[in-house]
Amino acid sequence: MPEDEYASGYADADGYADGLTVGQAAARLGVTVRALHHWDEIGLARPSLRTGAGYRLYTAADLERLHRVVVYRELGLGLERIRAVLDDSATDVTGALSAQRAQVRERIERLERLGAGLDRMIDAHERGVLLSVEQQAAIFGPGWDPEGPAKARALYGDTPQWRQYAERSADRTPEEWQAVADATAALDRDLAAAMEAGLAPDGPEAGALVERHRAVFAAYFPLTREMQVLLARRYETDPGFAAHYDAVRPGLAGWFRLAVDASARAHGIDPDTAAWR
Structure with missing residues (x-):
């Protein structure tokens, strides 16, 4: 059975179970359970807690990191680039975002040309x-x-x-x-x-x-x-x-x-x- 059916927790100071199950976190963030599993496997965003049965539970801090992952992913950054932005203090975040903006502009121009051609x-x-x-x-x-x-x-x-x-x-x-x-x-x-x-x-x-x-x-x-x-x-x-x-x-x-x-x-x-x- 899905791990959500076994997971349980108690209310924390932020008002939700400490923590949210994978399904609950995915629903809150608008991503798939598969994506959360993948991010966990590559160490990009791991749940801090486990139930006694070993099921994942995401805390408020975990959800904050996941939210940042989602934001940067929606901006088009790759997962390794997101990891550097979140974890490497030497990463030039402004430069990374500027480079991504340039790529987005190129894609927009390409799509505009495609639209004109259509x-x-x-x-x-x-x-x-x-x-x-x-x-x-x-x-x-x-x-x-x-x-x-x-x-x-x-x-x-x-x-x-x-x-x-x-x-x-x-x-x-x-x-x-x-x-x-x-x-x-x-x-x-x-x-x-x-x-x-x-x-x-x-x-x-x-x-x-x-x-x-x-x-x-x-x-x-x-x-x-x-x-x-x-x-x-x-x-x-x-x-x-x-x-x-x-x-x-x-x-x-x-x-x-x-x-x-x-x-x-x-x-x-x-x-x-x-x-x-």
């Missing part, structure tokens, strides 16, 4: 692009639809790809977004130049552009070849995407779709059975 990640999962409308227009051009990310979230918000997109977006600076926009615009121009030069969609030059498209698109999420097939098909059939590519070069979306299909076949993928995977 806020950005939550925002990115909700909004997609963490840029103001003005920034989006300046980076992506006047034809950019600032509602596009919200529309995409409504369609794809529950997919792994949206989560990957949000994770990349959360830490992306306006300068990094500008680099993404520049890479995309350069690819569009080179696709148009390839089409105007009469390059075959199934030729090596077109295949290299298809690979480049996958690399550029990776700024949003990793794009498999099958996913690229479906995306290129959407470029051709979706009015918004088709208008974008037609503005770069009429018929470009269709030419690029043929190039993607040819590249997929070259890698053993049947475009007609491609799936989003």
Whole structure:
């Protein structure tokens, strides 16, 4: 049975049993019985009394020491550091507490950065692009639809790809977004130049552009070849995407779709059975 059930004492001048059992002391201090046992075992805070049956009893002086242990532990000091503060007169208590305060400040700053990062990640999962409308227009051009990310979230918000997109977006600076926009615009121009030069969609030059498209698109999420097939098909059939590519070069979306299909076949993928995977 627990030692509390056997322990007993008499009232001392401080008004409680001389002394308190382990369970009573733990309850008074708001710590666990296991902690008191550990502090006893390492000699940090031992009970002064024992019952005739050998059970621990804590006196008023013991409780005072335990209270000091709890205070310093809550301030983050390790047990050996607490022992030095309580027992070693040569210990610089102010210095020890100042050092602990510096560590606490560092942890607070780290947690604040973590909190800010979590806020950005939550925002990115909700909004997609963490840029103001003005920034989006300046980076992506006047034809950019600032509602596009919200529309995409409504369609794809529950997919792994949206989560990957949000994770990349959360830490992306306006300068990094500008680099993404520049890479995309350069690819569009080179696709148009390839089409105007009469390059075959199934030729090596077109295949290299298809690979480049996958690399550029990776700024949003990793794009498999099958996913690229479906995306290129959407470029051709979706009015918004088709208008974008037609503005770069009429018929470009269709030419690029043929190039993607040819590249997929070259890698053993049947475009007609491609799936989003």
